Amino acid sequence: MSSENGKRLLETDAGGLNFEATELTLGLPGEPRVTSDGGAKLGSKRGFSETVDLKLGDNNQEVKLGHSLQEAAKSPVSKTQVVGWPPVRGFARRGKKSCKYVKVAVDGAPYLRKVDLEIYNSYQQLLTSLEDMFSCFTIRNYLNEKKIDQVNGIEYMPTYEDKDGDWMLVGDVPWQLMKSSEAVGLGLKTAPKYSSTN
Amino acid sequence: MSEDDERQQSPPSDLEFVSNKARNCNATGSGSGHPEFQSTYPDQVLENVLENVLHFLTSRRDRNAASLVCKSWYRVEALTRSELFIGNCYAVSPGRATARFTRVKALHLKGKPRFADFNLMPPDWGAHFNPWALAMAKAYPWLEKVHLKRMSVTDDDLATLAELFLGFKELVLVCCDGFGTSGLAIFVSKCRQLKVLDLIESEVSDDETDWISCFPEGESNLESLIFDCVECHINFEALDRLVARSPSLKKLKLNRYVSIGQLYRLMVRAPQLTHLGTGSFSPSDIAGQGDQEPDYVAAFAACRSLVCLSGFREIIPDYLPAIYPVCANLTSLNFSYANITADQLKPIISKCHKLQTFWVLDSICDEGLQAVAATCKDLRELRVFPVDPREDNDGPVSEVGLQAISEGCRKLQSILYFCQRMTNAAVIAMSKNCPDLVVFRLCIMGRHRPDPVTGEPMDDGFGAIVMNCKKLTRLAVSGLLTDKAFDYIGRHGKLVRTLSVAFAGDSDMALKYVLEGCPQLQKLEIRDSPFGDAALRSGLHHYYNMRFLWMSSCRLTRHGCQEIARAMPRLVVEVIRSADEEEMDDVVGTLYMYRSLEGPRTDAPKFVTIL
Numbered sequence: 001m002s003s004e005n006g007k008r009l010l011e012t013d014a015g016g017l018n019f020e021a022t023e024l025t026l027g028l029p030g031e032p033r034v035t036s037d038g039g040a041k042l043g044s045k046r047g048f049s050e051t052v053d054l055k056l057g058d059n060n061q062e063v064k065l066g067h068s069l070q071e072a073a074k075s076p077v078s079k080t081q082v083v084g085w086p087p088v089r090g091f092a093r094r095g096k097k098s099c100k101y102v103k104v105a106v107d108g109a110p111y112l113r114k115v116d117l118e119i120y121n122s123y124q125q126l127l128t129s130l131e132d133m134f135s136c137f138t139i140r141n142y143l144n145e146k147k148i149d150q151v152n153g154i155e156y157m158p159t160y161e162d163k164d165g166d167w168m169l170v171g172d173v174p175w176q177l178m179k180s181s182e183a184v185g186l187g188l189k190t191a192p193k194y195s196s197t198n
Numbered sequence: 199m200s201e202d203d204e205r206q207q208s209p210p211s212d213l214e215f216v217s218n219k220a221r222n223c224n225a226t227g228s229g230s231g232h233p234e235f236q237s238t239y240p241d242q243v244l245e246n247v248l249e250n251v252l253h254f255l256t257s258r259r260d261r262n263a264a265s266l267v268c269k270s271w272y273r274v275e276a277l278t279r280s281e282l283f284i285g286n287c288y289a290v291s292p293g294r295a296t297a298r299f300t301r302v303k304a305l306h307l308k309g310k311p312r313f314a315d316f317n318l319m320p321p322d323w324g325a326h327f328n329p330w331a332l333a334m335a336k337a338y339p340w341l342e343k344v345h346l347k348r349m350s351v352t353d354d355d356l357a358t359l360a361e362l363f364l365g366f367k368e369l370v371l372v373c374c375d376g377f378g379t380s381g382l383a384i385f386v387s388k389c390r391q392l393k394v395l396d397l398i399e400s401e402v403s404d405d406e407t408d409w410i411s412c413f414p415e416g417e418s419n420l421e422s423l424i425f426d427c428v429e430c431h432i433n434f435e436a437l438d439r440l441v442a443r444s445p446s447l448k449k450l451k452l453n454r455y456v457s458i459g460q461l462y463r464l465m466v467r468a469p470q471l472t473h474l475g476t477g478s479f480s481p482s483d484i485a486g487q488g489d490q491e492p493d494y495v496a497a498f499a500a501c502r503s504l505v506c507l508s509g510f511r512e513i514i515p516d517y518l519p520a521i522y523p524v525c526a527n528l529t530s531l532n533f534s535y536a537n538i539t540a541d542q543l544k545p546i547i548s549k550c551h552k553l554q555t556f557w558v559l560d561s562i563c564d565e566g567l568q569a570v571a572a573t574c575k576d577l578r579e580l581r582v583f584p585v586d587p588r589e590d591n592d593g594p595v596s597e598v599g600l601q602a603i604s605e606g607c608r609k610l611q612s613i614l615y616f617c618q619r620m621t622n623a624a625v626i627a628m629s630k631n632c633p634d635l636v637v638f639r640l641c642i643m644g645r646h647r648p649d650p651v652t653g654e655p656m657d658d659g660f661g662a663i664v665m666n667c668k669k670l671t672r673l674a675v676s677g678l679l680t681d682k683a684f685d686y687i688g689r690h691g692k693l694v695r696t697l698s699v700a701f702a703g704d705s706d707m708a709l710k711y712v713l714e715g716c717p718q719l720q721k722l723e724i725r726d727s728p729f730g731d732a733a734l735r736s737g738l739h740h741y742y743n744m745r746f747l748w749m750s751s752c753r754l755t756r757h758g759c760q761e762i763a764r765a766m767p768r769l770v771v772e773v774i775r776s777a778d779e780e781e782m783d784d785v786v787g788t789l790y791m792y793r794s795l796e797g798p799r800t801d802a803p804k805f806v807t808i809l
Contacts, residue, residue: 084316086616086643088587
């Protein structure tokens with residue numbers, strides 16, 4: 001039997017955390033982080049599948065990301081958790097009360113991603129996660145009007161389709177409202193979609 | 199027993215023995231008596247007798263022992279072994295296995311080591327079923343059963359099984375991956391004699407193929423259909439019809455896409471079930487509020503043979519009372535997907551007097567465990583999983599629950615317990631109260647956590663377990679542990695075959711104690727512990743007796759592992775690199791080594807270096 005392996009990647013991503021300081025390493029509390037034998041920082045794990053595709057707590061079959069995405073995918077991996085610990089299998093979530101899956105499509109990308117809105121607590125978390133998933137595209141951080149580093153000069157506007165079938169701009173309604181209204185309906189018809197501007 | 203010089207010209211088979219009996223009686227002239235009574239060659243009689251007797255020998259350990267007696271016994275044992283178990287698919291090649299054992303009907307293969315389940319191994323490491331499937335298609339066309347654990351199985355492999363083995367009856371896939379619903383569709387459509395299809399904790403990709411509809415029409419031989427791990431929608435109407443035409447069906451475990459209303463319909467169709475996985479155990483979204491709810495209690499009451507209950511994947515606890523009628527008969531109950539409280543558990547568990555196996559989430563808290571201890575006097579196996587598997591200071595279960603279980607469930611043989619805190623006292627109590635323990639796996643989720651009451655390491659607790667539980671063969675340790683704990687294990691854990699170590703120990707001595715002290719050790723998996731090359735060397739006398747050794751994020755160097763590889767030619771020493779490691783780093787990220795008759799495997803991916 002398996003249980004959620006606790007890869008709550010974005011729950012701990014409370015924005016602005018200094019990941020270096022919270023990175024867990026082998027050794028008792030208070031020990032210096034760099035060990036004397038140089039290279040091996042024991043206990044800080046380089047996750048394997050985490051750097052390849054972000055399995056956000058489910059085992060839906062997802063399209064494997066290309067190599068370029070691996071690099072970007074590394075950073076949001078929760079640094080406050082060690083890979084594979086505790087040793088609980090990640091094939092299915094246990095005891096999760098609800099999940100709100102939506103399909104995410106980006107114009108021009110050949111694949112969709114499935115995202116569980118349940119694990120995010122704010123638009124910021126969602127956008128950060130999506131940006132890492134689709135890091136070859138630049139996603140405009142509409143909420144803060146911040147320009148995120150441009151990779152190829154094209155910006156994307158995060159939009160979503162609500163239950164009436166209308167395309168809405170992400171950020172118009174409070175997070176909780178969007179989350180609860182989007183997941184309504186049979187199956188997972190709603191799909192936040194990113195359409196390119198300019 | 200004479201050597202078989204005279205018989206070397208004819209390869210043994212039972213048909214040949216029968217005909218040789220008549221032929222050889224003139225050739226030898228050995229033995230006394232009237233020619234008419236000299237109808238068989240004495241050694242041949244012995245071999246026939248042996249063959250008949252060995253047919254009854256089922257334990258593979260007994261068979262392995264028998265095969266070592268002499269060449270004759272070796273040969274006859276090989277002929278009569280019908281179930282082939284291979285604990286590490288890379289220890290022997292398909293060709294070698296099929297050459298020795300020529301009449302195999304059932305194959306049991308294991309692939310990746312257990313730590314692969316926790317993302318400690320990159321995907322595509324290996325353990326491909328394909329070469330085995332092809333070899334067996336040639337060697338054992340009569341093959342009936344395949345049981346795989348942690349292997350990579352493709353859709354093509356499934357097609358091979360269904361197409362090339364006409365009498366194929368049983369497929370069990372545990373923790374496997376690499377295939378999807380389209381593979382399942384081909385498999386079930388062509389496998390006309392299928393009795394058992396058990397998919398357990400496997401990853402099945404959703405190719406959006408309706409595989410349930412692909413079972414052939416007409417009466418089915420299905421006895422067991424387990425697909426609770428399959429994370430895809432299924433065609434319920436087709437499933438309903440399938441169950442209706444499977445009169446022998448005894449085991450049915452549904453996935454979470456089956457609602458409780460649908461479960462009801464299936465239960466009405468199949469009251470003869472002995473093992474039931476309930477699916478979601480909640481209504482589908484479509485069900486209207488005003489609809490008449492079916493009589494779930496009656497459905498459960500009709501299942502008089504039900505002994506094993508699981509599922510509850512998205513449970514609405516209001517529906518739990520429906521299972522009351524079966525509680526008294528249950529020997530196995532799996533609530534490990536049901537986030538329920540102690541109060542929700544109590545009315546159920548208080549009726550489960552016969553329960554022997556119980557899997558549950560820690561949401562029931564110590565209080566829930568106390569309720570279990572109060573009723574389940576026959577409990578043999580307990581697993582307590584975390585709802586929230588993170589390191590934390592507080593958790594819902596603790597030493598209180600463990601103590602209660604140890605006092606109430608004296609016949610306990612196997613325990614897996616996840617918690618945030620644990621005391622030596624509770625572990626010591628369990629070691630004394632439960633002397634029948636064979637498996638003790640304690641996972642204190644906070645790494646390096648000492649006994650919160652005394653501040654001491656957890657050495658004494660685990661020490662007591664190995665000292666007092668004389669039948670212990672499997673042990674997993676956690677919490678703050680010094681070398682002393684491993685000294686205890688080496689001194690007293692004489693029957694230990696599987697040992698799991700994580701974030702433990704102070705120095706090489708710990709590993710030395712274990713490698714030098716535990717003669718039965720076969721599987722050793724270690725992560726994030728300060729053991730280096732010197733410790734590795736101390737096991738040279740023993741590695742050929744082991745199935746494997748796994749060490750990740752320890753203090754091994756490449757040249758240390760190289761030394762082992764040079765000293766032991768029949769050991770395959772794999773160094774597995776993670777994404778950020780350079781190929782020629784001296785520091786070893788992961789060492790996985792295992793005995794093998796075949797030398798380095800040819801299918802190793804780029805991130806694996808075989809020394």
